[in-house]
Amino acid sequence: MNKAIVLLSGGMDSSTALSIAIKEGFECYALTLDYGQRHRDEINSAKNIVKDFKITEHKLVSIDLTVFGGSALTDKNIKVPEQASSGIPITYVPARNTIFFSLALAWAEVIEADAIFSGVNAIDYSGYPDCRPEYISAIQELFNLATKITSEGKSIEVCAPLINMDKKEIIKIGIENGVDFSKTVSCYQLDQHGKSCGLCDSCRIRSKAFEELNLEDNIEYV
Amino acid sequence: MNKAIVLLSGGMDSSTALSIAIKEGFECYALTLDYGQRHRDEINSAKNIVKDFKITEHKLVSIDLTVFGGSALTDKNIKVPEQASSGIPITYVPARNTIFFSLALAWAEVIEADAIFSGVNAIDYSGYPDCRPEYISAIQELFNLATKITSEGKSIEVCAPLINMDKKEIIKIGIENGVDFSKTVSCYQLDQHGKSCGLCDSCRIRSKAFEELNLEDNIEYV
Numbered sequence: 368m369n370k371a372i373v374l375l376s377g378g379m380d381s382s383t384a385l386s387i388a389i390k391e392g393f394e395c396y397a398l399t400l401d402y403g404q405r406h407r408d409e410i411n412s413a414k415n416i417v418k419d420f421k422i423t424e425h426k427l428v429s430i431d432l433t434v435f436g437g438s439a440l441t442d443k444n445i446k447v448p449e450q451a452s453s454g455i456p457i458t459y460v461p462a463r464n465t466i467f468f469s470l471a472l473a474w475a476e477v478i479e480a481d482a483i484f485s486g487v488n489a490i491d492y493s494g495y496p497d498c499r500p501e502y503i504s505a506i507q508e509l510f511n512l513a514t515k516i517t518s519e520g521k522s523i524e525v526c527a528p529l530i531n532m533d534k535k536e537i538i539k540i541g542i543e544n545g546v547d548f549s550k551t552v553s554c555y556q557l558d559q560h561g562k563s564c565g566l567c568d569s570c571r572i573r574s575k576a577f578e579e580l581n582l583e584d585n586i587e588y589v
Numbered sequence: 590m591n592k593a594i595v596l597l598s599g600g601m602d603s604s605t606a607l608s609i610a611i612k613e614g615f616e617c618y619a620l621t622l623d624y625g626q627r628h629r630d631e632i633n634s635a636k637n638i639v640k641d642f643k644i645t646e647h648k649l650v651s652i653d654l655t656v657f658g659g660s661a662l663t664d665k666n667i668k669v670p671e672q673a674s675s676g677i678p679i680t681y682v683p684a685r686n687t688i689f690f691s692l693a694l695a696w697a698e699v700i701e702a703d704a705i706f707s708g709v710n711a712i713d714y715s716g717y718p719d720c721r722p723e724y725i726s727a728i729q730e731l732f733n734l735a736t737k738i739t740s741e742g743k744s745i746e747v748c749a750p751l752i753n754m755d756k757k758e759i760i761k762i763g764i765e766n767g768v769d770f771s772k773t774v775s776c777y778q779l780d781q782h783g784k785s786c787g788l789c790d791s792c793r794i795r796s797k798a799f800e801e802l803n804l805e806d807n808i809e810y811v
Contacts, residue, residue, distance in 0.1 A: 426656060428652075428653070428656055429651075429652075429653070430650075430651075430652045430692075431650070431651070432695065434648060434650055435695045435696050435699050436699060437695075437699035455737045459737055460695075461694070461695045461696075461698035461699050461736060461737070462691055462692070462694040462695035462698055462736060463695075464735075465691040465694055465695075465731070465732075465735045466688070466691040466692060466694075466695060468691075469684055469687040469688040469690075469691045470652075470684070470688060472683070472684040472687055473654060473657045473659075473682075473683045473684035473685075473687075473688060474657050474683075476659065476683035476684055477658060477659035477683050496734060496735060496736060496737055496739075496740035497734075497735050497736070499734070501734055502731075502734045502735060505727075505730050505731040505733075505734050505735070506731060508727050508730065508731070509687070509724075509727040509728060509730070509731050510687075511727075512718065512723055512724045512727050513684060513686075513687045513718060513719050513724060513727070514683060514684060514718060514719070515677045515681055515683070515718055517718075518718035
């Protein structure tokens, strides 16, 4: 059975990516990062989501990105925008995906995994540079050289199965594969009762997709 | 004044890389990683070394790589080899440089740095895949795409000024630039008094270079 590391944030995309890795027959190892994110509730979501799938191990690893800041998600003094704007929004976290992929690579090398799955996608998204197809290609090129096992010829494939899907497709495939979206967290600024704001980029992209699909979004909004 | 992040382990190579960045006129920000390494004494070395140079900030960031293990440096059950062997030795830490570079990238983006300096080199080294020139080129390609600022056209140059130097050249340039090598740590398994073993790969490469240069290596060996 081929092994895969799955980067699992606790959001809709990574949960769907996990369900795809499972469906494709991979033995799955889920990796969740506690990076000091404003919406730390997503870590509990990740812990809940893995219960619905047969995975071999779920690791939670801490890397405090608030020491660098530079994002509304890692610096409490920067407000989460509640309206759409042009350009890459301030919720972008500097180098986040590069850091997460590199940690996944470490684990992948140790267990000799065949793939690393990520839920990144570049259609209904916030324009983050580290979610684009050309970024994924560059990560793959790097990983082919970066480790003992890949430099000796083993392949560790970087899989971004959602890269060209819009949010509606992601929801449809997730549901087909058994993802319980009511367990996922999208909001960047949940209130103290775990309710979503409905206003941030991430909430807006989520709600719009559920609405257009005529599906109930079974999470609580403020 | 251009800004540089300098990855500083506390060893000879990264200290020399720092001295080069200073000499080249960069405003330097040193980044040291506490990754659960067996030879954590090197962190104190890093703290001592920066005192000899005018740097703007020194950050110590923790990322526990013992959760993945897979190396004699991050798994206490794996012995440090005390004889040369063929191939990549077990002191290689899976994906270490990729993780370190990606953390440096995060800081580089936040302060809009122009360069990231690393002491990697591929002549008198242990054959680690993530120290080779082709690896550095791939990191550069990735970083050009990976961040908001680089995707908008700013350059963050990955600088590996020692890449083609042997250990003797590194020592000569370091001395010229004011590196106090007695403060650096090379040994992978210092004893409880901070004495170097003289047997591990890293000690052997170091001692041989000092010997061939007819220079005193002013650190204590067991």
